[in-house]
Every structure is written in structure tokens, then in C-alpha cells.
Amino acid sequence: MSASPPVTVAVLNQKGGVGKTTVTLGLTSAARAAGDRVLVVDADPQGSATWSLGAPTDDPDHDLGRVLDANRNGAAGPAVVPSAWGPLVDVIPAGPTLAAREHDHARRHPEQRLRRALTGVEGYRFVLVDCPPSLGLTTTTALTAADLALLVVEPGAYANRGVAAVLDLIDEVWDRHNRALDIGGVIVNRLPARSHEADARVDELAGIVGRRAVWQPPVPQRVIVNEALGEGRPIHDYRSRARDLIEAFDRLYARLRRAAGRARSADRNEDRP
Numbered sequence: 342m343s344a345s346p347p348v349t350v351a352v353l354n355q356k357g358g359v360g361k362t363t364v365t366l367g368l369t370s371a372a373r374a375a376g377d378r379v380l381v382v383d384a385d386p387q388g389s390a391t392w393s394l395g396a397p398t399d400d401p402d403h404d405l406g407r408v409l410d411a412n413r414n415g416a417a418g419p420a421v422v423p424s425a426w427g428p429l430v431d432v433i434p435a436g437p438t439l440a441a442r443e444h445d446h447a448r449r450h451p452e453q454r455l456r457r458a459l460t461g462v463e464g465y466r467f468v469l470v471d472c473p474p475s476l477g478l479t480t481t482t483a484l485t486a487a488d489l490a491l492l493v494v495e496p497g498a499y500a501n502r503g504v505a506a507v508l509d510l511i512d513e514v515w516d517r518h519n520r521a522l523d524i525g526g527v528i529v530n531r532l533p534a535r536s537h538e539a540d541a542r543v544d545e546l547a548g549i550v551g552r553r554a555v556w557q558p559p560v561p562q563r564v565i566v567n568e569a570l571g572e573g574r575p576i577h578d579y580r581s582r583a584r585d586l587i588e589a590f591d592r593l594y595a596r597l598r599r600a601a602g603r604a605r606s607a608d609r610n611e612d613r614p
């Protein structure tokens with residue numbers, strides 16, 4: 342168990358169905374296989390991550406919406422539940438009140454609430470926040486709490502057009518709410534085998550965000566992803582049937598650990614007088 346506070350990662354894209362939950366859970370599966378503890382925060386009212394991790398989606402005492410309502414330092418702690426993936430993976434479920442919060446702009450500094458809630462939450466290497474498919478208040482709240490932003494994109498022309506808006510939001514949150522926020526990188530999900538069109542789109546994406554920002558390898562398109570989400574099992578459980586997916590998520594998780602190390606040392610340097 343790590344003694345330093347966890348690194349918080351917002352997994353985001355405003356587009357639905359690109360694989361935010363798949364990547365959140367794939368990285369969680371890789372962390373678990375590496376023996377690292379992870380807290381998954383389900384910030385999407387659809388509750389897919391909660392459901393796939395075998396946690397309740399209808400328990401008012403374990404509900405991210407309530408945690409945000411509480412607006413207290415450390416409010417996240419009591420909302421944590423164990424997952425069905427074993428002792429290394431815990432969850433803060435997306436519960437019944439989360440959906441109502443998206444339009445809660447009337448309150449003061451609503452975007453600070455997850456950051457406050459996670460204060461003092463310890464014992465995890467990472468807190469992974471699975472964001473909803475929008476760039477609204479909930480995603481802003483996740484970015485305000487995050488050390489790293491991780492974009493998930495599908496290789497496609499429309500997808501690339503949407504990336505600029507996500508980068509703008511990250512800049513805005515950095516500027517207004519969170520100077521510790523770093524763009525971790527971009528994960529390309531659902532890469533079809535041998536597609537010139539997809540390869541061209543990945544090149545185009547690298548032109549937008551910079552080649553180094555596009556993490557390697559892309560996550561391949563495989564039906565077993567759907568099976569794992571539906572059965573609520575970590576991808577690493579499928580062993581030889583999911584070999585290339587497991588290898589991809591292991592490499593992406595190794596990259597995440599390196600990015601987290603860099604974000605931490607940059608923070609320390611910034612804190613120096």
C-alpha cells in the first residue's frame with residue numbers, strides 16, 4: 342500500500358460510447374493485476390462502472406451525488422464500497438441523486454466538491470474517475486479534483502473534431518480551478534485491425550494533440566470487451582482469450598504510473614518557494 346496520497350485521474354470525453362468506462366475498468370484491471378489498490382469513482386449517472394464492478398446503483402448511502410451534496414472535506418470516505426473484483430478495488434457508486442446534480446450551478450463553487458470530498462482518502466495508488474459523456478459540471482468537477490486528465494477517443498473524423506473542445510475545458514479548469522491538473526494523455530480505443538482509415542485518423546489526432554500525448558498502444562477492438570463489461574469481470578480474468586487487450590492495458594497502466602510520477606514531482610517543484 343502506498344503511503345503517499347493517491348493520484349486522481351479523470352477519464353473523459355464529451356462523446357458517448359467511446360470507451361471511457363472500458364478504459365477506466367481496463368486500467369483498474371491492470372492495476373489489480375499489478376497489486377495496486379484503486380478507487381473507482383463513478384461520475385456517470387448511467388452507472389455502468391458501478392454495475393460492472395458489482396456495486397449497488399440504488400443505495401443512497403453510497404452515492405456520489407450525496408457525497409457532492411455534503412460539500413465536506415473527506416465526505417467521500419463513508420461512500421466507498423468494496424467491489425466484486427476483490428480487495429484491491431473499491432468504488433464510489435453513481436447513485437440515485439447523481440443525475441440531478443448536473444444542473445446544480447446555483448451553488449457556490451460546485452466544481453470544488455469532489456476535490457474536497459476526496460481529501461484524506463488514502464491507501465490507493467490511483468483514484469480513477471469515470472466521467473459522463475458531457476463537458477458539463479460533473480466533468481468539470483472531476484477535472485478540478487484531478488492530477489491527470491486522460492482522454493479516450495475512437496479513431497474517427499468526428500472524434501478528432503471533438504478533441505479541441507475537451508482540451509479547451511482542461512485549459513479552462515487549469516486556469517480557473519486547478520493548477521495541479523496535467524493532460525496525462527490520449528488513449529485511442531477500439532482500433533480496428535488493419536484499417537488505413539483508422540490509421541489516418543490516429544495520425545490526424547497526433548497532429549492535434551502532439552504525437553507524444555497519444556499513448557501507446559491503442560486498445561484493439563474486441564468483442565470480449567463487451568463480454569467483460571456485461572459479466573462484470575476484469576479483462577485480466579479472460580487470460581488467453583483477451584491476450585492482446587491485457588497486454589495493451591498493462592502497457593497503458595505502466596504509462597499511467599510514469600505520468601503519475603512526473604505529475605507528482607512537478608507538483609513538488611511548483612510548491613517550492
Ligand SMILES: Nc1ncnc2c1ncn2[C@@H]1O[C@H](COP(=O)(O)OP(=O)(O)OP(=O)(O)O)[C@@H](O)[C@H]1O
Nearest residue numbers: 357358359360361362363474531561562563566567
Ligand atoms: N475496444 C473495444 N472493443 C469492442 N467493443 C468496445 C471496445 N471499447 C468499448 N466497446 C463497447 O462499446 C460500448 C461503449 O463503451 P463504454 O461504455 O466503455 O463507452 P463510454 O464512453 O463509457 O460510454 P458512455 O459515454 O455511455 O459512458 C460498450 O458496449 C463496449 O463494450
Ligand SMILES: [Mg+2]
Nearest residue numbers: 361362385389
Ligand atoms: Mg461510460
